[in-house]
Amino acid sequence: MKIDFKIEHIDPIGQGVFKEEAAVTFIKKTLPGEVGVADVFSKKKGVQFAVLTEVTAPSADRKTPDCPHYAQCNGCDYQHTTYEKEVEFKKNALKRHMFKFPEIDVTFHKAKRRLGYRNRIQLHYDKKKRVLGLMNYKNEIVPVPDCKIIDPSVAYELRAIYTNNAWLRLVEKEPAKGHLELYSKDNNLGGHNVKVSVNRPYANGGFTQVNSEMNEKLRHWVEKKAAELIPHKAVVYDLFGGNGNLSVKFRNPTLVVDKYRTTPQPSGHQKFYSLDLYDPNAIKKLIALKAEGYPRPNWLIIDPPRSGLKNLNEFLNEFKPDGFIFIACEATSFTRDTLGILNNYELKSVEIFDLFPSTQHFETIGIFTRRPNNA
Numbered sequence: 338m339k340i341d342f343k344i345e346h347i348d349p350i351g352q353g354v355f356k357e358e359a360a361v362t363f364i365k366k367t368l369p370g371e372v373g374v375a376d377v378f379s380k381k382k383g384v385q386f387a388v389l390t391e392v393t394a395p396s397a398d399r400k401t402p403d404c405p406h407y408a409q410c411n412g413c414d415y416q417h418t419t420y421e422k423e424v425e426f427k428k429n430a431l432k433r434h435m436f437k438f439p440e441i442d443v444t445f446h447k448a449k450r451r452l453g454y455r456n457r458i459q460l461h462y463d464k465k466k467r468v469l470g471l472m473n474y475k476n477e478i479v480p481v482p483d484c485k486i487i488d489p490s491v492a493y494e495l496r497a498i499y500t501n502n503a504w505l506r507l508v509e510k511e512p513a514k515g516h517l518e519l520y521s522k523d524n525n526l527g528g529h530n531v532k533v534s535v536n537r538p539y540a541n542g543g544f545t546q547v548n549s550e551m552n553e554k555l556r557h558w559v560e561k562k563a564a565e566l567i568p569h570k571a572v573v574y575d576l577f578g579g580n581g582n583l584s585v586k587f588r589n590p591t592l593v594v595d596k597y598r599t600t601p602q603p604s605g606h607q608k609f610y611s612l613d614l615y616d617p618n619a620i621k622k623l624i625a626l627k628a629e630g631y632p633r634p635n636w637l638i639i640d641p642p643r644s645g646l647k648n649l650n651e652f653l654n655e656f657k658p659d660g661f662i663f664i665a666c667e668a669t670s671f672t673r674d675t676l677g678i679l680n681n682y683e684l685k686s687v688e689i690f691d692l693f694p695s696t697q698h699f700e701t702i703g704i705f706t707r708r709p710n711n712a
């Protein structure tokens with residue numbers, strides 16, 4: 338069904354929002370004030386999603402995307418405007434989304450590079466259709482041989498596996514449909530050590546941040562904040578800590594907890610513990626560690642996957658940390674998980690780290706400290 342739209346604003350996941358009395362429609366790759374035509378592909382109780390077909394009155398902020406696949410591919414969301422505008426839309430979307438929180442300024446940490454930063458890409462394949470690429474909104478595979486957000490070494494390998502459908506050889510003995518992942522072992526730091534894995538779990542070998550340059554910036558920022566806020570001898574639990582990335586530069590004794598025990602970086606102050614933090618008994622298991630000589634935490638670093646940590650309040654009620662740093666990959670899980678704890682914890686600052694420029698994603702980081710009445 339075709340509809341005429343006029344966009345009001347951009348939401349936290351990069352979609353243009355068009356409001357009418359009967360329905361709210363979300364349309365990607367549009368800009369505030371733009372008028373045009375879109376095709377509705379999903380509709381449920383006054384909420385619908387549409388794909389852009391024509392912009393009849395473009396915004397002055399619209400520009401030609403750098404990537405030739407942008408119109409078809411679902412991987413990027415902001416290449417139709419400048420990076421300055423992307424930054425503004427992301428910041429405004431978060432502020433609008435946090436309307437129930439105390440008025441607090443949001444500090445935005447921009448990326449130096451908007452393109453050529455990702456050190457990995459995961460592609461879907463279908464052998465029968467001889468197609469390899471990223472999914473579009475209809476779950477069809479769109480070939481992306483010239484993807485512009487991956488780093489040059491991954492881009493080089495990507496073009497090589499597309500040339501004469503070379504990828505078909507890689508999946509010869511594999512199921513008819515599946516996925517490939519190309520990843521730079523040098524973490525986009527200028528090397529050419531790109532590996533391809535076929536039908537292995539995503540981030541095979543353990544989670545690492547896809548944007549090494551911005552990850553470095555984030556790590557330094559967390560280190561600086563920890564030095565300012567966390568007393569020297571305080572114990573830190575780095576929950577959803579992966580390989581200890583965020584707490585690696587701390588001086589505090591730190592327990593890194595993650596379900597998928599990865600290769601820890603050698604670092605004297607960190608200990609590693611493998612635990613499913615979504616397990617209903619996770620808190621009990623953490624408490625039991627005391628008997629094994631792990632002191633209870635005074636501060637928490639919490640960096641969950643997109644699904645967030647719905648029972649954050651249970652962790653806080655049990656450990657009563659003096660404070661915690663919450664790092665959310667989704668603004669929606671940030672507000673959902675932390676809104677209910679504001680009686681006991683004060684939100685001191687909110688930052689955005691743009692680890693995923695050109696796309697809808699960004700990291701939202703809140704620092705919370707315990708209120709004096711929450712003994």
Ligand SMILES: C[S@@+](CC[C@H](N)C(=O)[O-])C[C@H]1O[C@@H](n2cnc3c(N)ncnc32)[C@H](O)[C@@H]1O
Pocket residue numbers: 544545546577578579580581582583594595596597612613614615616640641642666
């Ligand atoms: C956003 S990453 C953050 C990792 C780490 N803080 C970093 O900066 O590299 C989320 C982490 O959660 C871990 N994870 C996913 N599900 C989990 C679970 N159920 N219990 C514990 N950890 C989990 C993943 O292995 C991953 O390391």
